[in-house]
Amino acid sequence: MAAAAAGKRDDELTFVTDGLGADLDALLVFSILRTHSYLSPLCEAALRDRRITGAQFNALLLLRSAGKAGLKMGALGERLVVTKSNVTGLVDRLERQGLAERAGTSDRRATVVRLTKAGRVLMDRASPRHAAHLAELTACLSAGEKRTLIRLHSKLRRELRQLRRQKKGAA
């Protein structure tokens, strides 16, 4: 029975999936979305001291990897899996906080975003602590369970990326 696989009855997920007949697929999708609901705010909590959000942290992480060459707005959006209009606002706020900066390119349509010195300093301080915090959040799972989750998520994501591209092509 699907409900048994999901754990005890006190898992509030069953409240939601009750309404969909609690079949395996609905249960899986809701399970993933619901885990995100718990995980995402808990990840952000540790960043609050630094006055940045989870979305900002992820953007800064990518910008740090990109080094002084920076990343084009579009590339940033692609890697964060968000729309370009979202990137505009996100970078606006990072710029306002002095953590990142825009710069023009030879292609005058394009803009690159780079970490500022302040941004680099913040990330060098925040990211080890953040990594430690993520380890705490997932401490209840064994290394094997983590690897299994990573593998299955990767498999699912590969498929979802395909479906997403199909939709985009059709539109």
Added chain:
Amino acid sequence: MAAAAAGKRDDELTFVTDGLGADLDALLVFSILRTHSYLSPLCEAALRDRRITGAQFNALLLLRSAGKAGLKMGALGERLVVTKSNVTGLVDRLERQGLAERAGTSDRRATVVRLTKAGRVLMDRASPRHAAHLAELTACLSAGEKRTLIRLHSKLRRELRQLRRQKKGAA
């Protein structure tokens, strides 16, 4: 190597986790958050014909289960894992669309929310189609893999719920 467990190098997740040293825990957390980034908009796409969003659909699902007794605002928020201030706006929009309605209770602080007839009709039409859509999205996984994912997510969520309660109690 952790990167191998996550799949090929073309998985853009590696871009992000590069910045954190790609240890197992960071990879797992980002994996879950990133899967959500793909899954959530794909779930919503099928609801767009009905002029409702994913959040609204989930709320309506819970309200349908609750029947004519309805759900208190707070209970709705708890089951959706969102804050009470979010529920206010969500129910405002459902009410404006004529899909749900507020009603007073004997406890004059509390408000219950109920589906309207229009809301019930919409859900009865939309939810079988939605369930079929969710099945399509997860078709690449075997039943065993789905059960494994559901079980591990449930285990992780149980722990995260504990951590969340601790934080709340401390504040």
Added chain:
DNA sequence: CGTAAATAGTTTATATATGGACTATCGACA
């Protein structure tokens, strides 16, 4: 009984996110 603490919901300010319309620029090719 009467007040202090807890509870239920709203309001406000802000961040995240989308889709669609718009502007500017680049590239292809007739």
Added chain:
DNA sequence: TGTCGATAGTCCATATATAAACTATTTACG
């Protein structure tokens, strides 16, 4: 070379989400 379509980014309207401050009740207990 001129123009037409694709590309890069911004702007607008709207939905989702939070935290913090606020109002109105209810409950606990002294």
